[in-house]
Amino acid sequence: MKPVKVGICGLGTVGGGTFNVLKRNAEEIARRAGRGIEVAQIATRHPNSKCDTGSTPITVDIFDIVNNPEIDIVVELIGGYTVAKQLVLKAIENGKHVVTANKALIAVHGNEIFAKAREKGVIVAFEASVAGGIPVIKAIREGLAGNRINWLAGIINGTGNFILTEMREKGRTFEDVLKEAQELGYAEADPTFDVEGIDAAHKLTILASIAFGIPLQFDKAYTEGIARLTTADVNYAEALGYRIKHLGVARRTEAGIELRVHPTLIPADRLIANVNGVMNAVMVNGDAVGSTLYYGAGAGMEPTASAVVADVVDVTRALTTDPNNRVPHLAFQPDSLSDHPILPITACESAYYLRIQAKDHPGVLAQVATILSERGINIESIMQKEAEVQDGLVPVILVTHRVVEQRIDDAIAALERLDDVVDKVVRIRVEQLN
Ligand code: HSE
Numbered sequence: 001m002k003p004v005k006v007g008i009c010g011l012g013t014v015g016g017g018t019f020n021v022l023k024r025n026a027e028e029i030a031r032r033a034g035r036g037i038e039v040a041q042i043a044t045r046h047p048n049s050k051c052d053t054g055s056t057p058i059t060v061d062i063f064d065i066v067n068n069p070e071i072d073i074v075v076e077l078i079g080g081y082t083v084a085k086q087l088v089l090k091a092i093e094n095g096k097h098v099v100t101a102n103k104a105l106i107a108v109h110g111n112e113i114f115a116k117a118r119e120k121g122v123i124v125a126f127e128a129s130v131a132g133g134i135p136v137i138k139a140i141r142e143g144l145a146g147n148r149i150n151w152l153a154g155i156i157n158g159t160g161n162f163i164l165t166e167m168r169e170k171g172r173t174f175e176d177v178l179k180e181a182q183e184l185g186y187a188e189a190d191p192t193f194d195v196e197g198i199d200a201a202h203k204l205t206i207l208a209s210i211a212f213g214i215p216l217q218f219d220k221a222y223t224e225g226i227a228r229l230t231t232a233d234v235n236y237a238e239a240l241g242y243r244i245k246h247l248g249v250a251r252r253t254e255a256g257i258e259l260r261v262h263p264t265l266i267p268a269d270r271l272i273a274n275v276n277g278v279m280n281a282v283m284v285n286g287d288a289v290g291s292t293l294y295y296g297a298g299a300g301m302e303p304t305a306s307a308v309v310a311d312v313v314d315v316t317r318a319l320t321t322d323p324n325n326r327v328p329h330l331a332f333q334p335d336s337l338s339d340h341p342i343l344p345i346t347a348c349e350s351a352y353y354l355r356i357q358a359k360d361h362p363g364v365l366a367q368v369a370t371i372l373s374e375r376g377i378n379i380e381s382i383m384q385k386e387a388e389v390q391d392g393l394v395p396v397i398l399v400t401h402r403v404v405e406q407r408i409d410d411a412i413a414a415l416e417r418l419d420d421v422v423d424k425v426v427r428i429r430v431e432q433l434n
Contacts, residue, residue, distance in 0.1 A: 003036030004316045007065035009087060010077035011044035013185035014101050014128070016051035017305030018075060022312070029309065033316040040070050050301070066091040073315050075308060076100040079189060085109050088124070092116045097319075099311040101128035101304055104193075107202035107218040110209075114329040121323035125311035130203040131156050131280040133303030134296040135310060140284055141210050141331040147286025149211040151251040153433055154282035155275050156203040158299035159187045159194035160226055160246040165276040168234055168243075174227065186278055186299040196225035197246065197261040204248035208259055211284065212252055212340065213332030217259070220342035224262035233355060233426060236397045237265050240381060242353075242430065243273040249431060256343040265353050265399075265430040271295075272433065283433060291433075346406040351380065351430035354412070356396040359420040360389050368396060371414045375407045393422060399430055 006022070008015050022029065022039055030036045042053060043062040059065070066074055066087060074091040076098060078084050084105050091098050092113070100106065106113070106126045117124045127137045131154065140149070155161050159181040166177040178195065181187045186194075193199040201221040209216050226246050237244050242265035251258040266273040271293055275281040280298025285291045297303035318326055328334060358364045365384065372379060378401035385395050400408070412425045 001035040003038040004033070004073060004319070005038055005040035005071050006073045006075055006312060007041045007043070007068060007071040008039055008075045008077065009043045009062040009065050010079070011042055011046070011048045011051060011053075012077065013301050014304045014308065015042075015044065015075075015077040016048035017301035018077065018308045019051050019053060021302060021305045021309050025309075029313060033313045035316065037312055037316060041065055041068055062087055063090065066094055066096060071096060072319070073097045073099060073312055075312065076102060077308070079104070081105055081108055085113070088113055089116060092120050092122055092124070095120060095122060097122045097315045098124045099308055099315060100124065100126050101308055102126075103129035103199065103202040103206060107205040107216055110206070110216040110329075114334070117329065118323075118334060123315050123318060123326060124329060125315055126206070127311045128304050128307035130206050131282055131294070132158065132296065132298040132300060133306040134280060134282065134294050134298065135307065136207070136282045136294045137210060138310075139292075139294055140207065141327060144284060144286050144289060144292070145331070147288045149252065150285045150287060151249070152207055152211055152282060152284045153247055153249045153272070153431060154204070154207070155245050155272065155280050156248050156282065156298065157194050157197070157200040157246060158278035158280055158297070159191065160197075160200065161275065161280070161298070162186060162278045163195070164226060164229075164244065164246060167231070169276075181278075184278075185301060195227050197223040200246065200248045200261045204250055204259060204261055207248070207282070208250035208257060210331040211250060212257055213330065213336065213338050214257065214340060215337055216330070217342050220259060222260040222262070222345040222348070226263055229263055232395070233353075233428060236355065236383070236395070237353065237428075238268070240265075240353075240383065240397070240399060241268055242266060243268045244428065245273060245275075247431065252340070253343070253349070255347065256341040258348040259342050260345060260348055263428050265428055266433060270433055346409065347404060349402050349404050351402045351432070352400045352408050353428040353430050354398050354400070355426035356398075356415060356421055357393055357423040358396050359422065360392050360394045361420055364420045365396065367418055367420065368398075368415060371411050372400070375411050377401070377403050377407060377411055
């Protein structure tokens with residue numbers, strides 16, 4: 001059978017890795033796909049020193065790839081929302097299948113892109129868009145298809161996890177670790193996407209859609225970054241038996257779906273609390289299977305290429321199938337997507353870690369306890385660091401039971417009005433993940 005012809009748009013970290021993996025494992029890949037897979041053309045403005053493209057035709061214009069009649073599968077690895085969207089829509093219009101690692105594009109424009117792809121009977125595959133090399137989209141969309149998914153929670157930004165790990169284990173500064181993540185090719189072009197949780201929210205949006213069968217709704221995700229975390233909170237969390245991770249959480253409740261990315265205290269003995277460096281992990285809880293955990297490299301040249309190439313193989317296998325019988329883009333049939341609403345963060349439920357900087361007076365703890373109890377907030381543990389009294393101020397650290405966020409907001413506002421409380425109250429959400 002004739003080989004399938006692939007065009008690669010973008011020869012950066014992931015593009016270079018994809019070319020190398022397709023070339024190095026060509027024979028093994030052909031045995032899996034049932035036919036050869038050949039890179040027919042590459043679009044790039046800059047050569048990649050880690051990638052020997054040999055005699056493969058190169059163009060500087062990405063649109064040459066989508067207009068090349070020889071090409072069956074367009075691999076979009078340029079990133080961003082604007083040109084990438086034009087490129088993907090043009091590829092679809094020209095009847096080409098698309099493989100992309102672009103989470104921003106899928107999370108923000110996926111509904112429109114999938115509708116166009118359905119019209120044209122082509123596949124848009126996006127495994128590499130979430131958690132790099134971990135085949136978590138395939139696991140949820142296909143492997144867990146018999147389950148009603150209850151919740152999922154993941155460390156889905158390698159850069160952020162790398163920063164938190166290096167800060168905690170080696171005491172390195174935030175800026176220093178971020179620079180290294182950029183040099184290693186983990187960070188986004190705009191690294192605020194990593195540290196402010198936008199990249200994780202893109203990925204969480206995609207996971208939630210395929211888990212619950214809802215349209216992609218990135219604009220409704222709650223996002224909070226890691227830049228304001230302090231070493232003091234990392235250490236207090238440890239003392240209470242927790243680790244702080246930047247977590248994406250999607251949970252189905254009767255009222256709606258929680259979709260939130262924020263720093264989170266997790267019990268230190270959970271497997272996911274021990275996922276370090278650039279590694280990612282996603283826990284998925286289904287009613288039949290219980291809790292499952294998917295772990296692996298969440299960014300980097302060949303781990304991400306692994307997912308891109310798997311999609312190219314999947315598309316190759318499906319080329320001759322009836323478009324109506326393919327795995328739906330968002331796991332559920334497009335006319336069966338649900339309109340279950342995404343909840344605002346104030347309606348989400350979690351436990352909370354609070355750090356209150358209080359004057360070291362008799363009765364302060366009683367006032368704190370009163371404010372919490374008046375709002376029905378149950379305290380699970382409390383720690384007052386007398387040894388750390390400075391300028392007559394003492395940190396009071398407590399962990400609450402689960403409660404709706406609006407009540408904690410009210411309590412924090414009341415605490416901050418107390419004469420004996422100085423500074424803003426630090427609040428970090430806590431998830432037991434059991
Ligand atoms: N910047 C992303 C991360 C790359 O650090 O996880 C992989 O999506």
